[in-house]
Amino acid sequence: MNRLRFLASFLIALTTTALAQTNTTIALKAARMFDGKAKALVTNAVVIIQGDKIVDAGSGIAIPQGAQVIDLGEATLSPGFIDAHTHLTDDFTDFNKRRIQELQLNVSELALNSVPRARATLDAGFTTVRDVGSRATNSHDCMDVALRNAINRGIVPGPRMLVATHGIGATGGHFDPMSGFRDFLFGREPDWTDGIADGPDEIRKAVRQEVKNGADVIKAAVSGGVLSMADEVDTPQFTPPEIAALIDESHRLRKKVAVHCHGDQAGHDAIMAGVDSIEHGSFLKPETLTLMKSKGTFLTPTLMASEYIMGKISAYPPVLQAKAKAAYDARSEMFRNAVRIGVKISFGTDSGVFPHGQNAKEFKLMADLGLAPIECLRAATANAADLLGRAAQIGTLEKGKLADIIAIAGDPTQDITTTERVSFVMKDGKIFRNGGAPTPVASASSRTAEQPTAADF
Numbered sequence: 001m002n003r004l005r006f007l008a009s010f011l012i013a014l015t016t017t018a019l020a021q022t023n024t025t026i027a028l029k030a031a032r033m034f035d036g037k038a039k040a041l042v043t044n045a046v047v048i049i050q051g052d053k054i055v056d057a058g059s060g061i062a063i064p065q066g067a068q069v070i071d072l073g074e075a076t077l078s079p080g081f082i083d084a085h086t087h088l089t090d091d092f093t094d095f096n097k098r099r100i101q102e103l104q105l106n107v108s109e110l111a112l113n114s115v116p117r118a119r120a121t122l123d124a125g126f127t128t129v130r131d132v133g134s135r136a137t138n139s140h141d142c143m144d145v146a147l148r149n150a151i152n153r154g155i156v157p158g159p160r161m162l163v164a165t166h167g168i169g170a171t172g173g174h175f176d177p178m179s180g181f182r183d184f185l186f187g188r189e190p191d192w193t194d195g196i197a198d199g200p201d202e203i204r205k206a207v208r209q210e211v212k213n214g215a216d217v218i219k220a221a222v223s224g225g226v227l228s229m230a231d232e233v234d235t236p237q238f239t240p241p242e243i244a245a246l247i248d249e250s251h252r253l254r255k256k257v258a259v260h261c262h263g264d265q266a267g268h269d270a271i272m273a274g275v276d277s278i279e280h281g282s283f284l285k286p287e288t289l290t291l292m293k294s295k296g297t298f299l300t301p302t303l304m305a306s307e308y309i310m311g312k313i314s315a316y317p318p319v320l321q322a323k324a325k326a327a328y329d330a331r332s333e334m335f336r337n338a339v340r341i342g343v344k345i346s347f348g349t350d351s352g353v354f355p356h357g358q359n360a361k362e363f364k365l366m367a368d369l370g371l372a373p374i375e376c377l378r379a380a381t382a383n384a385a386d387l388l389g390r391a392a393q394i395g396t397l398e399k400g401k402l403a404d405i406i407a408i409a410g411d412p413t414q415d416i417t418t419t420e421r422v423s424f425v426m427k428d429g430k431i432f433r434n435g436g437a438p439t440p441v442a443s444a445s446s447r448t449a450e451q452p453t454a455a456d457f
């Protein structure tokens, strides 16, 4: 059978399976359940699914006659995890290699490379991601929009995506793709059409352009970052009037704003202007965290990013090593303070800085810094759904919600690392995994070439 015929029969089989599931009532049973809301796990858990929706969920619920019963045994049912900070179209786990390859590969190849990353993320139990920044050098193609749409149409298995297209940033700032290259090396310097904008009017235009191109959420860099060559990690990169324009224009267009921000001054300015989430937040002081608490601003900690970088620090250019160490040294105290003060925390990892599919390792990092296991679970379900503006559809197991349901092999309140062992994944009522090993992410890393740009930590 040639490849095309194989692909065609595979797609038909996939469609048939999906259709067969549409009208079937499914009853999931397991020893325990985290419903996304309660302060404790429920035992003797049952969730009833019809089509793509949950019709009932609770302890010992009667199973309708004729339902297909799937007994997951000693597992814990949970709403599908949500990662509020991913880069599925990117892989900068080898920073130097990526700097060259992003200039060599065409955009179609870069986009196709993200397919196994999407599958690995879904297999790990992440049924929704907010993908916050995607670009290829000197290209306006929106790979994240293409991947989101392909997943929505069932062409590619992956998590539901909310995408940001280009990150918006200042000239020479963290998102400037020419940062660290010789001036005008590529014949032009990036402008607002690439998300690189200076002054309130250009920033408004950049926001409008991104919404035109399909952005669900707006991402901007208001402070310097670690994985960029020409900026300090914590300096403010937009003025307060620029930040105000960014957030006002985004909110007018009903888009939420996530800002990459390590520095305290930039964080303060963004929170005052009404930003929806601070991403990273490494150097935020207690007074700034208290301001976040009072304004209801979410923190997306991305502890996995600095954890991974520090694990192979010598592989990064010296200028980045110094920035990474400074951010890492600051972030643990910042996170403990955020927990103590009661800042709203949304789970987010910065996957792409580390290998895709390892997102759940963030849970243990948060727990080790003082967040109770049940709150860690809430951060990745109800809280993240709230931040994404999708709390009416996802984030809890209750009647009327989309059937995004996973099974964790064990009790995550006793051992948080069980979140790294998801054994069952359902998204929109369709089963993508039931036992077996996750699709190995090695299939992605063994290819000869990877990655676009958008260093974003």
Ligand SMILES: [Zn+2]
Pocket: 085, 086, 087, 132, 350, 456, 457
């Ligand atoms: Zn990022």
